[in-house]
Amino acid sequence: MTSSYSELRGLYHLRETIGSGGFAKVKLAYHALTGEKVAIKIMDKKSLGEDLPRVKTEIEAMKVLCHQHICKLFQVIETDTKFFMVLEYCPEGELFDYIVSKDRLEEDEARIFFRQIVSAVGYIHSQGYAHRDLKPENLLLDEDQNLKLIDFGLCAKPKGGMENHLYTCCGSPAYAAPELVSGKEYLGSEADLWSMGILLYALLCGYLPFDDEKIPQLYRKIQSGKYESPTWLSEESKDLIAMMLKVDPKRRITVQQLIKHPWLTKSFNIPVEWQSKYKRKVLDDDCITELAVHYGKTKKEMETTVSEWKYDYLTATYFLLFEKKLKGRPVRLFQKNRSNSHEDTPR
Numbered sequence: 001m002t003s004s005y006s007e008l009r010g011l012y013h014l015r016e017t018i019g020s021g022g023f024a025k026v027k028l029a030y031h032a033l034t035g036e037k038v039a040i041k042i043m044d045k046k047s048l049g050e051d052l053p054r055v056k057t058e059i060e061a062m063k064v065l066c067h068q069h070i071c072k073l074f075q076v077i078e079t080d081t082k083f084f085m086v087l088e089y090c091p092e093g094e095l096f097d098y099i100v101s102k103d104r105l106e107e108d109e110a111r112i113f114f115r116q117i118v119s120a121v122g123y124i125h126s127q128g129y130a131h132r133d134l135k136p137e138n139l140l141l142d143e144d145q146n147l148k149l150i151d152f153g154l155c156a157k158p159k160g161g162m163e164n165h166l167y168t169c170c171g172s173p174a175y176a177a178p179e180l181v182s183g184k185e186y187l188g189s190e191a192d193l194w195s196m197g198i199l200l201y202a203l204l205c206g207y208l209p210f211d212d213e214k215i216p217q218l219y220r221k222i223q224s225g226k227y228e229s230p231t232w233l234s235e236e237s238k239d240l241i242a243m244m245l246k247v248d249p250k251r252r253i254t255v256q257q258l259i260k261h262p263w264l265t266k267s268f269n270i271p272v273e274w275q276s277k278y279k280r281k282v283l284d285d286d287c288i289t290e291l292a293v294h295y296g297k298t299k300k301e302m303e304t305t306v307s308e309w310k311y312d313y314l315t316a317t318y319f320l321l322f323e324k325k326l327k328g329r330p331v332r333l334f335q336k337n338r339s340n341s342h343e344d345t346p347r
């Protein structure tokens with residue numbers, strides 16, 4: 001029985017639940033005006049309890065972070081009992097399941113994915129954030145097999161910039177940096193680099209470098225920094241992993257050095273770019289025109305309203321119309337009172 005949320009009626013057509021975690025569930029839905037698929041993350045405030053601030057952290061971070069390898073936030077709806085986050089739908093699921101299905105990835109495929117991860121993390125750090133929960137379960141595949149980073153509930157924006165230390169021990173143990181599991185103060189960027197080293201190892205090997213069902217033993221292995229390198233790893237990949245899994249965070253490779261490492265540039269011959277391909281300052285003229293016609297406003301009025309980026313239904317409609325354009329679909333909204341089974345007749 002699909003529970004009907006009155007806040008979404010007429011705006012989104014809800015479909016099945018595609019994910020459920022502790023205090024949240026994710027449902028597939030269709031955005032009514034564009035017909036585009038979205039994923040709506042629904043969180044109940046009561047069951048969130050003391051985790052409520054994490055949701056606010058995630059919402060604020062995802063409003064700022066706009067990048068081709070970060071799952072896009074389209075709209076936020078808050079009621080007195082619930083949060084709804086309308087997010088980009090990734091139809092191919094988690095990278096975790098993809099690795100498991102292939103046992104482990106060949107270097108060429110791992111390189112394509114890892115360059116996208118480095119691009120997303122380099123961008124996040126450039127915006128003053130650290131993700132702090134990087135793992136294959138938090139990387140989704142879109143319909144073009146591109147990666148999208150999700151779950152910013154544990155991310156941090158250190159006050160006064162990325163040079164300031166963090167203290168909260170968080171994230172998934174197997175991906176957590178030694179300084180983090182030792183309870184020392186740490187830099188978010190250095191901890192993210194370690195997690196990316198674990199991620200690269202998981203991509204190339206299909207299992208984790210440090211693993212133990214007992215947490216204290218797992219922590220000791222992480223702090224020792226000793227792990228096996230299977231025979232199939234190339235010298236360059238072993239070298240890169242070793243530079244990312246340095247126990248001493250000051251000796252660990254930085255993201256600036258990482259984007260130029262030979263293993264990453266091999267066959268691409270260009271460093272990883274982490275600049276965002278989205279320009280929020282520049283509004284797309286076709287989308288603004290279609291919105292202005294639909295809402296009976298002038299283009300100028302429409303540009304002014306869209307530029308407020310309120311993450312309301314208009315923000316979602318603009319972003320989704322733009323996504324339609326990027327996918328080569330008609331930049332058209334469904335008319336309110338006409339059946340849309342056929343393509344819209346040109347006005």
Ligand SMILES: Cn1cc(Br)cc1C(=O)Nc1[nH]nc2c1CN(C(=O)N[C@H](CN1CCCC1)c1ccccc1)C21CC1
Binds near residue numbers: 018087088091093140
């Ligand atoms: C699993 N799956 C299989 C197919 Br096919 C599509 C999907 C799928 O989930 N697609 C998808 N698109 N967009 C999203 C998702 C899942 N998803 C998620 O945000 N998924 C996360 C998954 N986390 C990873 C570790 C713990 C939970 C989630 C968070 C809270 C509750 C449930 C799920 C979003 C909204 C961003």
